[in-house]
Amino acid sequence: MVNLTIDDKQVTAPKSATIYEAAKINGIKIPILCHDKKLKPFGACRMCLVEVEQMKGRQIPACTTPVTDGMIIRTSTPDIIKARKMVLELLLLNHPIDCPVCDKGGDCDLQNLTYEYQVNANRFSDEKFHHEIDYSNPLIERDMNRCVLCGKCARICDEIVSFGALTFISRGIETKIGCEFEGSLNCEFCGSCVSVCPVGSLLARPFKFKARFWALTNQKSVCSYCGTGCNLTLGVKDNKVLTTVYDENQGFHNGQLCCRGRFGYQFINSDKRLTTPLVRKGGALMEASWDEALELVATRLRGAGASAAALATPRLTNEELLLFKKLMEAAGSANYDHSAGYAHAALTKGFARSFGATASPSTILDIQKSDLLLVIKTDSYETHPVIGFEINMAVKNKGAKLNILSDKRGKLSKLPDAKTFVHTPGSEIAVINSLAKAILDEKLAAGSAVSIPGYADLEKALAGFTPDAVAVQSGLSAAAIKQLASDYAKAEKALIIFPVGNAYPGHNADMASAVANLALLTGKLGTEGSGVLCMAEKNNSQGAVDMGFYATSGLQAGQIMDGCASGAIKTLFLAGENPVVSYPNRAVVTTALDKVEFLVVSDLFMTETAAMADVVLPACSFAEKEGTFTSVDRRVQHIKPAIRKVGQSRTDFEIFSTLIAKLGGQAPAAPAAVFGEIAASAPGYAGMSYAALGETGAFAPVDITPAFVVPKTVAVEPAAGKLALVIGSVLYHNGTLSQFGEGPMYVCPEGYVELSRGDAAKLNVAENDLLNVTSAAGSTKLKARISSRMPEGVLFSPYHFGAAEINRVWSGAPVTWVTVTK
Amino acid sequence: MSEAVAQQAEEQEPEVDLSIADKVIDKYIDLPGNLMPVLQAVQDEYGYVPRKVAEHVAERLNVYPSQIYGVLTFYAQFHLKPRGRFIIRVCVGTACHVSGAPRIVETFFDKLHIGHAETTPDLRYTFEKVACLGACGMAPLAMVNDDTFGKMTVQKVDEIIAEYNQRPMK
Ligand code: SF4
Ligand code: SF4
Ligand code: SF4
Ligand code: FES
Ligand code: FES
Numbered sequence: 001m002v003n004l005t006i007d008d009k010q011v012t013a014p015k016s017a018t019i020y021e022a023a024k025i026n027g028i029k030i031p032i033l034c035h036d037k038k039l040k041p042f043g044a045c046r047m048c049l050v051e052v053e054q055m056k057g058r059q060i061p062a063c064t065t066p067v068t069d070g071m072i073i074r075t076s077t078p079d080i081i082k083a084r085k086m087v088l089e090l091l092l093l094n095h096p097i098d099c100p101v102c103d104k105g106g107d108c109d110l111q112n113l114t115y116e117y118q119v120n121a122n123r124f125s126d127e128k129f130h131h132e133i134d135y136s137n138p139l140i141e142r143d144m145n146r147c148v149l150c151g152k153c154a155r156i157c158d159e160i161v162s163f164g165a166l167t168f169i170s171r172g173i174e175t176k177i178g179c180e181f182e183g184s185l186n187c188e189f190c191g192s193c194v195s196v197c198p199v200g201s202l203l204a205r206p207f208k209f210k211a212r213f214w215a216l217t218n219q220k221s222v223c224s225y226c227g228t229g230c231n232l233t234l235g236v237k238d239n240k241v242l243t244t245v246y247d248e249n250q251g252f253h254n255g256q257l258c259c260r261g262r263f264g265y266q267f268i269n270s271d272k273r274l275t276t277p278l279v280r281k282g283g284a285l286m287e288a289s290w291d292e293a294l295e296l297v298a299t300r301l302r303g304a305g306a307s308a309a310a311l312a313t314p315r316l317t318n319e320e321l322l323l324f325k326k327l328m329e330a331a332g333s334a335n336y337d338h339s340a341g342y343a344h345a346a347l348t349k350g351f352a353r354s355f356g357a358t359a360s361p362s363t364i365l366d367i368q369k370s371d372l373l374l375v376i377k378t379d380s381y382e383t384h385p386v387i388g389f390e391i392n393m394a395v396k397n398k399g400a401k402l403n404i405l406s407d408k409r410g411k412l413s414k415l416p417d418a419k420t421f422v423h424t425p426g427s428e429i430a431v432i433n434s435l436a437k438a439i440l441d442e443k444l445a446a447g448s449a450v451s452i453p454g455y456a457d458l459e460k461a462l463a464g465f466t467p468d469a470v471a472v473q474s475g476l477s478a479a480a481i482k483q484l485a486s487d488y489a490k491a492e493k494a495l496i497i498f499p500v501g502n503a504y505p506g507h508n509a510d511m512a513s514a515v516a517n518l519a520l521l522t523g524k525l526g527t528e529g530s531g532v533l534c535m536a537e538k539n540n541s542q543g544a545v546d547m548g549f550y551a552t553s554g555l556q557a558g559q560i561m562d563g564c565a566s567g568a569i570k571t572l573f574l575a576g577e578n579p580v581v582s583y584p585n586r587a588v589v590t591t592a593l594d595k596v597e598f599l600v601v602s603d604l605f606m607t608e609t610a611a612m613a614d615v616v617l618p619a620c621s622f623a624e625k626e627g628t629f630t631s632v633d634r635r636v637q638h639i640k641p642a643i644r645k646v647g648q649s650r651t652d653f654e655i656f657s658t659l660i661a662k663l664g665g666q667a668p669a670a671p672a673a674v675f676g677e678i679a680a681s682a683p684g685y686a687g688m689s690y691a692a693l694g695e696t697g698a699f700a701p702v703d704i705t706p707a708f709v710v711p712k713t714v715a716v717e718p719a720a721g722k723l724a725l726v727i728g729s730v731l732y733h734n735g736t737l738s739q740f741g742e743g744p745m746y747v748c749p750e751g752y753v754e755l756s757r758g759d760a761a762k763l764n765v766a767e768n769d770l771l772n773v774t775s776a777a778g779s780t781k782l783k784a785r786i787s788s789r790m791p792e793g794v795l796f797s798p799y800h801f802g803a804a805e806i807n808r809v810w811s812g813a814p815v816t817w818v819t820v821t822k
Numbered sequence: 823m824s825e826a827v828a829q830q831a832e833e834q835e836p837e838v839d840l841s842i843a844d845k846v847i848d849k850y851i852d853l854p855g856n857l858m859p860v861l862q863a864v865q866d867e868y869g870y871v872p873r874k875v876a877e878h879v880a881e882r883l884n885v886y887p888s889q890i891y892g893v894l895t896f897y898a899q900f901h902l903k904p905r906g907r908f909i910i911r912v913c914v915g916t917a918c919h920v921s922g923a924p925r926i927v928e929t930f931f932d933k934l935h936i937g938h939a940e941t942t943p944d945l946r947y948t949f950e951k952v953a954c955l956g957a958c959g960m961a962p963l964a965m966v967n968d969d970t971f972g973k974m975t976v977q978k979v980d981e982i983i984a985e986y987n988q989r990p991m992k
Contacts, residue, residue: 154888158886163886164885164886164887164888164889165886165888166888167886167888167889167891167892168892168896169891169892169895170895170896171895171896178888178891179888179891180876180877180880180886180887180888180890180891181873181876181887181891181902414884416884788881
């Protein structure tokens with residue numbers, strides 16, 4: 001700490017602080033325009049000038065100048081006020097005065113400072129700029145006439161997002177912010193630039209002319225897309241969520257969001273929302289009363305026993321999932337799952353075997369504390385983009401090494417000094433095993449490893465996974481495998497990150513064990529910046545696991561589908577799950593849903609699955625309910641209603657609670673009460689209190705009981721003349737819900753199949769050509785996308801889209817062999 | 823860069839041979855701070871920096887295309903459009919201005935049917951107005967590549983054009 005004087009007040013500040021930060025923590029306000037706490041100091045706007053006595057009273061920028069002991073600073077002498085007024089006058093010289101029509105009115109730093117410094121006349125005059133306004137994309141409008149050249153947009157896009165779409169173009173009076181070759185913006189559309197722009201140069205188009213800023217009510221919430229658990233502020237007016245409001249003080253991510261979090265909120269107030277219960281009569285779904293619909297469901301469930309089954313989306317709250325489980329128990333059935341049967345085996349089975357816990361031992365905050373990140377499948381950026389930002393910052397600001405093990409390249413591969421090891425699809429477990437083998441051979445294992453149960457078996461089992469043997473199978477060189485192994489083992493702190501979800505069938509229990517073995521062998525666990533972070537797909541995937549909403553004694557998701565097809569399951573209750581689109585093998589799923597006697601679907605929308613139901617229950621979105629979500633790193637966070645319920649919709653909590661009562665059980669009245677039960681029973685939640693979660697939530701600790709487990713590897717035999725199809729997530733989408741978020745749909749409206757330039761040339765395929773993709777499971781038509789990131793012989797297709805029926809082709813195997821024709 | 827943007831780039835520009843750029847990049851690839859030398863060498867090879875080449879450089883050096891564009895527009899030495907075989911520069915500095923530079927400029931515009939910083943479609947001429955060429959004693963001053971023409975008159979414009987129309991293009 002250093003001592004200094006600011007405006008005659010004796011204050012202290014950390015050594016590393018700038019004058020601006022020192023003033024801020026001591027409650028002294030210095031105006032800023034180009035500064036942002038997330039970005040490196042820039043010092044371009046001169047708004048923050050202060051006088052420092054030691055510097056002979058010279059005016060210096062507070063935002064870039066570090067404090068020194070004994071500094072005497074004045075922040076608002078008449079000279080400084082004069083200087084700031086001058087800065088504003090100069091800015092207003094070219095800046096249009098179109099505040100009445102500017103969406104930023106009321107939330108504009110330039111406007112606010114002009115008001116505060118009473119710049120009501122300008123001594124100078126000059127022509128205003130005449131830059132063309134860029135309306136070329138539906139999400140971000142760019143009006144460079146209003147720009148104050150603070151550079152925040154270009155800096156955030158480079159420093160945090162690592163896309164680098166924007167830059168300073170030209171010089172002198174001509175300088176402006178733009179894209180390469182003056183083209184239109186074509187980027188990730190995360191909206192980070194919009195969020196930090198201090199003026200109305202960059203605007204969120206979906207919010208344009210929807211409301212004046214001050215007319216919005218802000219409600220803090222948690223993003224309901226992926227498991228990162230980003231905090232959100234919803235901007236509400238007239239019971240509609242009109243926008244997401246940037247709050248730099250929110251969450252570990254300081255208000256950073258990805259495209260879906262920032263621009264994907266429209267599903268909440270979509271006019272496609274279901275608003276009344278529907279009951280199938282004479283073959284058609286007809287409007288019905290809640291009472292009629294729920295009575296029908298209750299009748300089916302009463303005493304149904306093992307002939308009933310349930311599947312839930314891991315987007316429900318913890319409280320809802322627990323109630324759903326109770327409802328099934330009341331019906332006498334243990335057949336419930338949250339598609340864990342497909343997606344979360346890494347967590348539920350793999351980690352349970354290897355760590356004795358069903359959660360990741362590391363947190364998102366470990367990323368920036370690590371020396372080396374081993375990222376498995378580059379899609380971990382696309383599945384959890386804000387975690388991707390953390391990786392960007394760890395690499396660029398903290399110098400963390402980045403090694404990527406993947407079946408294709410991705411954005412992470414472009415980070416400085418990132419090393420990408422591209423293996424043949426499906427060989428990842430073998431490669432991870434060979435890393436363990438190399439670590440043993442090179443004597444890089446920690447001394448403590450031998451005492452972990454299962455060591456001898458593992459050592460024996462790894463004998464066949466020499467780098468040389470696995471090199472043949474994986475397409476990597478033995479040298480590359482050895483390098484990966486030694487990089488990992490020799491890093492002081494190393495973190496392994498991998499995504500799991502519906503579309504990552506190879507990322508299963510064995511993958512988790514293989515990964516866990518590496519961490520256990522090298523002792524990289526249980527210390528800051530080291531460990532394993534498994535990123536489950538949906539906003540409450542981890543919660544669903546923690547609530548035990550997966551098959552332990554009953555049938556798991558795939559078996560439930562089989563049960564429906566065989567007639568063993570007669571009643572199926574789906575809450576928010578859309579298996580027709582998201583589960584592998586569409587033909588099998590639709591047959592199963594066709595065959596099952598009674599299908600109940602509660603959802604926000606008439607999904608492909610809901611359309612097949614006998615009873616459809618209109619459910620509420622996250623913005624209409626309260627409860628808790630648990631992030632991938634077990635941060636338990638609170639959501640509260642931002643708007644009243646849409647139409648007659650009810651929360652899943654109310655639906656399950658009413659049904660439990662109808663089945664003669666004791667229905668809890670409120671989520672708070674259920675949370676009390678969770679805190680008493682769910683591992684790690686002990687001692688949490690609903691009220692005390694507050695805005696930052698609470699971490700559920702993970703206790704590890706380590707054991708080595710021999711992971712099974714699948715032999716993925718190449719099929720002559722065929723291409724390997726891997727499916728996964730695309731940056732803009734998450735599950736199938738984002739199809740109802742207009743923002744993501746503007747950027748990425750439909751499915752496609754991505755192939756390498758080489759394969760495209762061989763098959764004589766051009767961008768957007770319609771291709772027939774055929775596997776043993778079936779076939780579908782998809783548009784071609786040609787890219788340089790795909791290795792030859794490998795195809796990628798995202799799975800989110802109802803209309804792009806990739807799950808007709810994708811069988812659920814880690815790799816599906818396909819043929820492609822025009 | 824997205825595929826759509828790449829396609830746009832292709833449509834707008836004549837075919838360029840990227841292997842020339844690759845040779846330049848190969849030479850500098852391991853040099854720290856290689857962006858400027860690569861862009862300069864690339865410009866020497868092509869006479870300007872074609873968009874496709876800029877994007878190729880971005881991909882190979884792993885820098886943002888926008889960053890390259892920022893550099894290209896910051897330094898006057900870089901050109902984003904094809905340049906003429908003969909670069910005509912007319913000084914519009916103070917001395918030249920008062921001794922009639924504006925008329926000389928206008929005459930070139932009329933005769934060549936191009937404006938400032940433009941190139942004739944046959945790629946023979948590029949015309950540029952420049953500030954003080956440092957030979958105020960000979961004002962008004964014009965230059966064609968490295969040849970200097972002092973005490974310019976409207977008639978001399980015709981002579982210059984007639985002469986350079988005869989010159990071979992390479
Ligand atoms: S939206 Fe995101 S990726 Fe696009 S320019 Fe802005 S910050 Fe960059
Ligand atoms: S567009 Fe906005 S954020 Fe970017 S430089 Fe201009 S004022 Fe700053
Ligand atoms: S989708 Fe995930 S990464 Fe994106 S804003 Fe939501 S929680 Fe954050
Ligand atoms: S805020 Fe300090 S110079 Fe801009
Ligand atoms: S003003 Fe033209 S040469 Fe100096």
